[in-house]
Amino acid sequence: MGLRLKFNLILAACFVVGLIASSVLFYEVSHRNALERLHAQIGVLRAQALAVRAYTSDEIRPLLNDLSDVQFLPQIVPSFSAQNVFHKFRDQFPDFYYKEAALNPTNPSDLATPWEREIINRLRADTSLKEIVEYRETEKGRQYNVAFPLTIRAEACLACHSTPDKAPSSMVALYGDKAGFGWKMNETIGAQVISVPLTAARQQAFDNLKLMVGAMSLIFLILLLVINTLLGTMVLTPVIKMSEIAEQVSLGDSAQPEYVVDGSDEIASLSKSFNRMRRSLDSAMKMLDT
Numbered sequence: 001m002g003l004r005l006k007f008n009l010i011l012a013a014c015f016v017v018g019l020i021a022s023s024v025l026f027y028e029v030s031h032r033n034a035l036e037r038l039h040a041q042i043g044v045l046r047a048q049a050l051a052v053r054a055y056t057s058d059e060i061r062p063l064l065n066d067l068s069d070v071q072f073l074p075q076i077v078p079s080f081s082a083q084n085v086f087h088k089f090r091d092q093f094p095d096f097y098y099k100e101a102a103l104n105p106t107n108p109s110d111l112a113t114p115w116e117r118e119i120i121n122r123l124r125a126d127t128s129l130k131e132i133v134e135y136r137e138t139e140k141g142r143q144y145n146v147a148f149p150l151t152i153r154a155e156a157c158l159a160c161h162s163t164p165d166k167a168p169s170s171m172v173a174l175y176g177d178k179a180g181f182g183w184k185m186n187e188t189i190g191a192q193v194i195s196v197p198l199t200a201a202r203q204q205a206f207d208n209l210k211l212m213v214g215a216m217s218l219i220f221l222i223l224l225l226v227i228n229t230l231l232g233t234m235v236l237t238p239v240i241k242m243s244e245i246a247e248q249v250s251l252g253d254s255a256q257p258e259y260v261v262d263g264s265d266e267i268a269s270l271s272k273s274f275n276r277m278r279r280s281l282d283s284a285m286k287m288l289d290t
């Protein structure tokens, strides 16, 4: 096996090992960054929902409250507006999910599903938990879920959620007197569950990886080309030439011209030593002849 082939094989092996190791590391870091971005996105969605909630109780409820004595308007309910705004948001982002899930909800559509129930129970058991992050397989693919506790912090909430006799009669007429009551101050009654698809994060990490592998391969090919050219002109050609001369000289052809490599590198010094050795050999032969 020639020097060039050996050299290239070793370089290629080093490249492949290095590429595999750095790809694994790069994908991990890239995926983690994409997850962090998803998490930040969820934080923004949650802030948006909380803002809609606050807007409803500060701006809408005072305007429409009186009407609720006649007919209950769900539009004055923060949870109703937050979930409906999100519903419209989903027209453009159908893979996103927002729910104010409760164990004992006023509106049956807010009833926690079994996995939401389990999360709510964990949040109830440990009130220091600010959020729970979970990955879930759904029919739409893998989802990144974050659940935030819904805890009763204001007495005002209990006006509608403590007992049916305290709640507006129009509300009881609409929602019944069975569910959505019995909530207590500082009790975690449910969770704000927000989910975003993970496929986008995976795809992004994968696209970044493809770009990195492409760029590294290109750099490697350019390096390989440069190294091969240099190896050829600076090492292989002079060595092959000297080896051919040595071959001819060893067969008794002393008419071969001297091979001179200019410069002060190892090959130039080898060619000088080689030529000196040839001259010594020539004079030794001449001395023998006489």
Ligand code: HEC
Pocket: 074, 076, 077, 078, 079, 080, 100, 101, 102, 104, 105, 106, 107, 108, 110, 150, 151, 152, 153, 154, 156, 157, 158, 159, 160, 161, 171, 175, 180, 190
């Ligand atoms: C005027 C009465 C009223 C007040 C005050 C009120 N809610 Fe509600 N709440 C409702 C009604 C009615 C629903 C059901 C809305 C719907 O149809 O989506 C509801 C729904 C909810 C839900 C969704 C789960 C469920 O029960 O369907 C949560 C969570 C919630 N409220 C929390 C609160 C909190 C926290 C406060 C205090 C900041 C509060 N509510 C104040 C009437 C009220």
